[in-house]
Amino acid sequence: MFDFIVQLIKDFGVWGLLASLALEASSIPFPGGLVTLTFGYFLNLSLVEVFSYSILASGVYTVFSFIPYGIGYKLEDKLKEKTNAYKIERAQRWFKKCGVWSIAFTRPIGLGNYISYVAGVSKVNRWKFAILTLIGILPWTVTMLWLGSTGNLKSVTGFLDEFQMYVFIALGLVIIIFFGYRYYKRKSCSTKDIVKE
Numbered sequence: 001m002f003d004f005i006v007q008l009i010k011d012f013g014v015w016g017l018l019a020s021l022a023l024e025a026s027s028i029p030f031p032g033g034l035v036t037l038t039f040g041y042f043l044n045l046s047l048v049e050v051f052s053y054s055i056l057a058s059g060v061y062t063v064f065s066f067i068p069y070g071i072g073y074k075l076e077d078k079l080k081e082k083t084n085a086y087k088i089e090r091a092q093r094w095f096k097k098c099g100v101w102s103i104a105f106t107r108p109i110g111l112g113n114y115i116s117y118v119a120g121v122s123k124v125n126r127w128k129f130a131i132l133t134l135i136g137i138l139p140w141t142v143t144m145l146w147l148g149s150t151g152n153l154k155s156v157t158g159f160l161d162e163f164q165m166y167v168f169i170a171l172g173l174v175i176i177i178f179f180g181y182r183y184y185k186r187k188s189c190s191t192k193d194i195v196k197e
């Protein structure tokens with residue numbers, strides 16, 4: 001895979017970078033982060049170039065993230081037909097109230113590509129979605145290009161793999177704690193109802 005990415009960068013240059021981020025934003029499984037890192041490595045970018053390429057690449061990513069957003073937007077009615085409409089509406093309200101910042105926070109860890117579907121289903125305002133996507137992806141793109149330009153590609157990719165693993169573990173723990181708490185609350189509420197009777 002690494003050889004393929006190197007060849008892509010040599011053949012297409014900045015267009016390869018933009019195409020890879022467009023594919024990743026479209027939620028097609030593609031290692032856009034690795035391409036961005038490698039792009040910075042091979043082109044030995046100055047700090048000004050890092051920022052200018054980052055703004056351009058982040059803009060492309062933001063535009064193409066509207067593909068899964070649009071799919072999610074269209075899926076809302078189908079989901080309501082197939083599942084409980086009340087639960088979907090409740091989830092939409094919760095996401096708009098509490099989860100909207102996850103559009104930005106999940107971009108660097110790979111889940112951001114899929115949060116676009118949730119944002120579409122939840123009918124998040126398009127401008128808000130675009131701004132939060134840009135806020136989330138721009139620092140990540142700057143970091144990847146800058147780290148790539150520093151030179152030690154293998155140690156950086158090793159660090160990123162390890163970092164992503166820890167993020168997924170933390171996310172898993174948060175989900176387990178959340179559902180454990182909900183289960184505990186339901187159980188304690190049902191126990192109180194029995195005592196009242």
